[in-house]
Amino acid sequence: MKFSMKLLPPLAAELNPSFGLEDQAPTEIRELLFVGCGLLDQNQYQFVVSGFDVTPWPTDVRYDLHLVLEQLPTTLSRVRRGQAATLDFFGQGLERIVDLAPLPDSMYELRCRSGMSWHPTFDKETRRGEDIVDDMEQLSEAFADGLRKVSPELRHSQALVDWIALTAAK
Amino acid sequence: MDQAWLDLLADNVDAMAAGHADWCDAPTANYVQLRCDTAERILQQSIAAGLVEVDPGSANGALRLTSCGGAVCHLTDNISSLLVPGNSLDPLGFVIGLSGLETAGNFAIWRSLPNGSTTTHNLQPGGASPRRAGERGAVSLPGGSSWNPRSRNTFGHTFDTHGSGPSNTRSLTGRAGGTGQGQGQWLDNAAAARLLQSASNPTAGPRSIPIPPGLGRVILPSGQIVPATHATLVPLPGGNGYRTAYPVVGGGPWP
Numbered sequence: 001m002k003f004s005m006k007l008l009p010p011l012a013a014e015l016n017p018s019f020g021l022e023d024q025a026p027t028e029i030r031e032l033l034f035v036g037c038g039l040l041d042q043n044q045y046q047f048v049v050s051g052f053d054v055t056p057w058p059t060d061v062r063y064d065l066h067l068v069l070e071q072l073p074t075t076l077s078r079v080r081r082g083q084a085a086t087l088d089f090f091g092q093g094l095e096r097i098v099d100l101a102p103l104p105d106s107m108y109e110l111r112c113r114s115g116m117s118w119h120p121t122f123d124k125e126t127r128r129g130e131d132i133v134d135d136m137e138q139l140s141e142a143f144a145d146g147l148r149k150v151s152p153e154l155r156h157s158q159a160l161v162d163w164i165a166l167t168a169a170k
Numbered sequence: 171m172d173q174a175w176l177d178l179l180a181d182n183v184d185a186m187a188a189g190h191a192d193w194c195d196a197p198t199a200n201y202v203q204l205r206c207d208t209a210e211r212i213l214q215q216s217i218a219a220g221l222v223e224v225d226p227g228s229a230n231g232a233l234r235l236t237s238c239g240g241a242v243c244h245l246t247d248n249i250s251s252l253l254v255p256g257n258s259l260d261p262l263g264f265v266i267g268l269s270g271l272e273t274a275g276n277f278a279i280w281r282s283l284p285n286g287s288t289t290t291h292n293l294q295p296g297g298a299s300p301r302r303a304g305e306r307g308a309v310s311l312p313g314g315s316s317w318n319p320r321s322r323n324t325f326g327h328t329f330d331t332h333g334s335g336p337s338n339t340r341s342l343t344g345r346a347g348g349t350g351q352g353q354g355q356w357l358d359n360a361a362a363a364r365l366l367q368s369a370s371n372p373t374a375g376p377r378s379i380p381i382p383p384g385l386g387r388v389i390l391p392s393g394q395i396v397p398a399t400h401a402t403l404v405p406l407p408g409g410n411g412y413r414t415a416y417p418v419v420g421g422g423p424w425p
Contacts, residue, residue: 030322034330058349062341063331067413086292091403092332092416093351136371 003051003098003110003125004135007065007142010044015149025153029166030070032159036143037066039150049089051098052112052120063091069143073166075100076136079108079129090115100132108132140167295385319363324406324411326368332416333359342389352388354398354417360403366415369403376404378418386417 009015026032041062049057049064059065071087078085079100087098095115100108103126110125130161144164319329331338334357344351356362362385369379378400386398398417405412 034322060345060348063327063345066330067327087414090413091327091354092402092414092418093345093349 001050001053001055002127003112004049005068005139006041006048006135007061007139007146008046008048009146009149010046015043015119017150017152025157026085026159027157029163032147032157035146036151036154037062037069040065040143043150044093045146051110053122054120054123057089058094059089059091064089064094065143067091069140072136072140076133076140076167079132079136082106082129091137096120099108102129106130114119137167140164156165203335227354317363317367319359325363325366325415326406326412327414328362328412328416329356329359332356332414339389343393346389346391347393350391352390352396354386354388354401356386358385362415365401366403366412369404370411374405376402378402381417388417388419 018111026035045061046073047059047061047065049059049069051057063153068087068089075085075087084102087100087101087122089096089098093116096116096118099113099118101111103109106129108129110127112120112123114120140163144160147160154160316324319325319333322330331341332354334355340357342355346353362381365381365385381398381401383397386401388396388398390396396419399419401415401417403412403415
């Protein structure tokens with residue numbers, strides 16, 4: 001199973017749009033990520049990460065998606081430029097790092113390092129750089145799309161507009 | 171300026187300094203002339219943050235550094251005085267050198283200076299245009315470390331996810347079961363913030379420190395709660411502050 005990250009909406013449950021953010025509507029992107037991941041978590045969204053022969057990783061929306069999204073703009077920017085990058089799943093109990101190293105022909109080698117006693121069965125994969133970018137862009141879009149559904153108040157917020165611009169920045 | 175944009179700016183500037191000048195237009199070994207959307211956005215944010223402004227004396231609308239108003243900002247020709255070890259210049263670990271911010275050619279030259287460097291840096295590596303007063307210097311971006319536990323820029327996920335309170339307790343209990351790993355929780359955010367401030371070391375990596383009794387606890391996968399004896403600290407790379415920090419039982423894998 002190649003390394004991938006997906007944000008999945010709830011299967012059957014009805015969404016429970018959240019109102020009442022007037023006093024705490026995020027104005028900055030980091031706030032948006034924190035508040036947004038909390039709302040998606042309340043609505044049973046799932047952050048599904050797999051790779052290195054482990055499916056799924058023990059990730060959750062409130063904690064791990066939040067910290068991955070914070071790193072996404074920089075990681076995306078680097079991979080788009082063909083540079084080395086990392087994704088650090090530094091949440092307690094997960095504590096693993098995925099290193100992305102460029103190879104010839106727009107390929108990337110992905111290595112997984114663990115900061116715990118757990119170690120992946122296979123610690124190395126190769127993927128096309130554009131596929132990695134596609135995955136990360138889809139994750140960013142899924143977050144924005146989910147927020148629009150679970151929080152009508154955030155649908156037109158400047159912070160969400162900024163998030164979309166930030167992850168689209170080339 | 172939004173911290174997320176600062177992060178991207180810092181990474182881009184860092185990439186330039188490391189010689190990754192293979193993107194955007196007209197690269198050289200030492201600098202990049204930014205003409206892409208990212209540069210435009212960065213400049214917009216810099217203007218919005220009051221770091222640069224259009225020079226009213228310029229016929230072609232050149233940009234210049236501002237005096238930064240009341241923000242934490244240094245503007246000086248003698249940048250070496252700012253680049254001494256221990257200077258807390260900004261939460262990113264960078265001094266941003268802005269050189270010849272010109273709109274005449276629709277490009278800007280940016281270069282980073284590593285925090286702690288004692289070398290006098292050439293702020294105009296390309297020598298493309300003469301520097302003018304107000305168009306050179308080193309600027310520390312606003313937003314130095316605040317040790318208030320509510321500061322996400324300083325404490326990252328430390329209190330959002332591992333802070334005191336029943337909401338975090340419920341979340342951490344679920345996560346302990348999901349990951350099969352104990353989850354630490356601070357019992358007094360303010361006291362923990364003071365401890366983390368005293369333990370802050372911009373040059374140190376992840377590590378474990380002992381904590382006083384009663385400051386933290388660990389929720390085990392079984393739901394059992396035990397007192398914490400140490401804390402794992404994951405500092406921000408190159409800056410003052412933390413990506414996260416949480417209580418643990420025992421010293422952990424860090425030295």
